Amino acid sequence: MSTVTASTDTDRQRFAAIGRALADPKRLCVLECLSAGELSVGDLSTRAGCHVPNMSQHLSVLRSAGLVTSRRVGSTVYYSLSDPRVLEAYQLIQHIAR
Amino acid sequence: MSTVTASTDTDRQRFAAIGRALADPKRLCVLECLSAGELSVGDLSTRAGCHVPNMSQHLSVLRSAGLVTSRRVGSTVYYSLSDPRVLEAYQLIQHIAR
DNA sequence: GGGTGACTTGCGCGTTTGCGCAACTTGTGA
DNA sequence: TCACAAGTTGCGCAAACGCGCAAGTCACCC
Structure with missing residues (x-):
């Protein structure tokens, strides 16, 4: 059993920001698309099926x-x-979701 | 470089639910506390520094x-x-946040 | 310089979230 | 049965989020 180092609340706030970034289907779609290599905003918006300004905000x-x-x-x-650990984390989440 | 299997949008919605669960400092605090073993709602609420009904909702x-x-x-x-992979995912997030 | 394409930013709106608080359910013991 | 302790659920509110849309910035080419 692995224990986790106790964090300060400000640390957890930074970690939670990463969690929030992973909390939207379109942003996860972006991570999947980028796993094959870099893409432009226009490419990502068409692959995710949303408008360019919306994609720009997700990328932000x-x-x-x-x-x-x-x-x-x-x-x-x-x-x-x-x-590359971003993909590892995403794959872990995928496995946890079964 | 590892590629990620393309997911359907409903799949990504399930994955995003896990992301949302990881998107709050208090919930991350709960995961840290539970890494040492099981705890009651009351214990968790005092360790996270919040009221019991609030903790109950986070646990939900x-x-x-x-x-x-x-x-x-x-x-x-x-x-x-x-x-146990929940802790692995959290530790990965901690490392990504550096 | 004028025009066009690629992004970014600001605004407004409807929805969701986190929270405190009160009320409700359930188990325990006198 | 009565009282109390432990959680859950419902409600209302302020803040944050996702989105479409319009406007702005920046680079490129005639």
């Missing part, structure tokens, strides 16, 4: 949680996963 | 997400983690 949530990073090439912005 | 969220299970002994209800 993911970025401020530190799950994705952005890279600008000309006028298009490419997003990618910032850490 | 965790239970409907499948992260904890309850066991009743007399009039007190003991909660425990339903799956």
Whole structure:
């Protein structure tokens, strides 16, 4: 049995921000799409089936949680996963959900 | 790089429910407390620093997400983690948050 | 400079969430 | 049976969220 290091409340608030980033189906769709490599905002919005401004807001949530990073090439912005452990966490959640 | 199996939107909705359960500092505090073993609602509420009805609602969220299970002994209800992978996921989130 | 494409940001709206509080259910013991 | 302790549930409210839409920023090309 693994015990978890006790955290301060401010720490848990940061952890909870990551939880909130994982709390929306469209944002999880983004993580799945980015598992194959970086994509532009327009690509992600079509794959998730939502409008570009909406996707931009979702990406803002993911970025401020530190799950994705952005890279600008000309006028298009490419997003990618910032850490392979993000996928590990998502896969764990998938298994827990059975 | 590990790819993630594409999910249906209903699947992602179930996964997002787990994300929402992990999206609150008090609920993360509950997971930390339960990592050492089962605890009653009253114990959890004092450790998390909130009132009993509030804790009961948080536990309801965790239970409907499948992260904890309850066991009743007399009039007190003991909660425990339903799956060790819940702690793994939480630890991954902690590491991602650095 | 003007126009266009790719994002981002601000606003308003309806829904959801977290909370305190009161009321209700259930088990225990005198 | 009565009182009390332990949880749960319902209600109302303030805050946060997801969304569509319009407007703004920035890079590129004629």
